[in-house]
Amino acid sequence: LDFAEFYRRSADECLRAVLVSVGDLDTAQDLVDEAFARAWGSWRTVGRHPAPVAWVVRTALNSNISRWRRRRREISVPDPGMLADPPMVGGAADSPIDPRIMAALMRLPARQRQVVALRLILDLDTGRTAEVLGIAPGTVMAHLGRALGALREDLMPERQQEPS
Amino acid sequence: MNDNELITTVRQSVADVHTITPVGQIMSRGRAARARRRIPVLTGALGVAAATVLAVTTLLTASHPAASHPASGHDARLAAFAVTRQADGSIQVSMFHQLRDAAELQQLQGTLRADGIPASVTFIGQQNPACQAYRMPPSDQPISRSVRQGGFPNSPLSGVLGSPFQNPVGDAMVIHPAALPRGSGLQIAVMRGIPARPGGPWPYPKGSGHAVVSVGLVNASPQCTGS
Numbered sequence: 001l002d003f004a005e006f007y008r009r010s011a012d013e014c015l016r017a018v019l020v021s022v023g024d025l026d027t028a029q030d031l032v033d034e035a036f037a038r039a040w041g042s043w044r045t046v047g048r049h050p051a052p053v054a055w056v057v058r059t060a061l062n063s064n065i066s067r068w069r070r071r072r073r074e075i076s077v078p079d080p081g082m083l084a085d086p087p088m089v090g091g092a093a094d095s096p097i098d099p100r101i102m103a104a105l106m107r108l109p110a111r112q113r114q115v116v117a118l119r120l121i122l123d124l125d126t127g128r129t130a131e132v133l134g135i136a137p138g139t140v141m142a143h144l145g146r147a148l149g150a151l152r153e154d155l156m157p158e159r160q161q162e163p164s
Numbered sequence: 165m166n167d168n169e170l171i172t173t174v175r176q177s178v179a180d181v182h183t184i185t186p187v188g189q190i191m192s193r194g195r196a197a198r199a200r201r202r203i204p205v206l207t208g209a210l211g212v213a214a215a216t217v218l219a220v221t222t223l224l225t226a227s228h229p230a231a232s233h234p235a236s237g238h239d240a241r242l243a244a245f246a247v248t249r250q251a252d253g254s255i256q257v258s259m260f261h262q263l264r265d266a267a268e269l270q271q272l273q274g275t276l277r278a279d280g281i282p283a284s285v286t287f288i289g290q291q292n293p294a295c296q297a298y299r300m301p302p303s304d305q306p307i308s309r310s311v312r313q314g315g316f317p318n319s320p321l322s323g324v325l326g327s328p329f330q331n332p333v334g335d336a337m338v339i340h341p342a343a344l345p346r347g348s349g350l351q352i353a354v355m356r357g358i359p360a361r362p363g364g365p366w367p368y369p370k371g372s373g374h375a376v377v378s379v380g381l382v383n384a385s386p387q388c389t390g391s
Contacts (some may be wrong), residue, residue, distance in 0.1 A: 006188045008187065011185075012181065012182050012184040016178040016179075016181050029185065032184075033189075033193060036190045037190050037193035037194040038194070038197065040190060040191055041194045041198050053193060084259050095176060097180075098178075102177065120171050120175060121175065121178065151170060151174065152170055155170070155173070156165055
């Protein structure tokens with residue numbers, strides 16, 4: 001597989017997956033660009049990877065954690081639990097992201113967001129997702145179930161308020 | 165809403181997100197990263213020679229302390245940048261990664277002011293309204309332009325700012341405080357979130373048509389530049 005063709009086919013979905021995980025489009029774009037640049041530098045290896053998109057997204061997410069750790073040493077971060085900058089929720093009017101859904105995603109724990117990114121956006125199967133994240137397949141399914149439950153509650157609050 | 169509907173909703177929420185980076189730019193970034201990885205090898209090979217040069221430099225420094233020691237005596241290494249006073253009195257601002265937080269801009273502003281440069285540092289579009297463009301007779305024109313490689317012909321900024329250049333540790337610009345017209349200060353506006361990458365041209369990102377940093381002369385005042 002040619003790198004340029006791979007990039008053309010998969011850059012958008014990788015960007016969406018990382019965006020769902022980190023919550024900020026600028027950050028996601030930079031992380032994905034960096035990950036693809038690394039993939040280009042190691043294309044002999046990455047090109048033979050069974051799921052190159054998973055390699056790119058995992059590299060981008062690892063870079064985000066490294067970046068956060070560097071910044072934690074350098075300046076105080078208001079919320080150390082956040083692995084990304086605050087999302088652009090309710091940001092620019094021409095933003096391509098639905099702010100309500102992005103806000104709901106950002107309320108999920110980081111691991112659940114990663115599972116959502118890999119399973120739902122990249123459409124990886126449970127086994128591959130588990131391999132990428134270094135967790136058991138059962139844990140992936142548990143995270144996904146909890147994430148979907150939380151998103152459903154978050155996105156349909158009016159249903160909760162209805163009398164049972 | 166069942167699971168399938170929910171999954172479709174989540175997918176559709178980001179369906180209009182598309183990358184803006186051409187593949188050529190990715191490859192350039194990869195080449196730059198590869199070149200940076202080779203630098204430590206080269207550094208090791210030249211270690212002995214470098215040690216010799218360092219020893220000579222150290223001796224020269226010790227014999228000319230007034231010329232080589234910073235007036236303010238500090239080399240500020242902060243989150244995303246470093247501000248260093250050089251032997252000729254100029255101030256070098258090095259960017260190590262993108263400036264994203266207002267706190268980082270405040271730190272840069274405070275460091276520049278501590279080094280004697282009346283400065284206002286903000287994101288582009290959020291300039292301090294208290295700042296008034298500095299006008300130098302006889303042109304009576306506001307003096308402000310985006311930083312471009314190649315200098316600033318026919319502008320007082322050409323003396324204040326050295327041409328942007330690449331340095332071994334990051335990307336830097338040089339400010340000559342002595343060249344600031346009397347009563348003026350610098351208004352530095354940074355585009356939020358644009359990466360300033362080591363090895364890349366600064367302040368322009370490679371392949372971009374957009375200025376990352378805009379520098380202008382403004383009237384120095386406590387409300388604008390701190391003094």
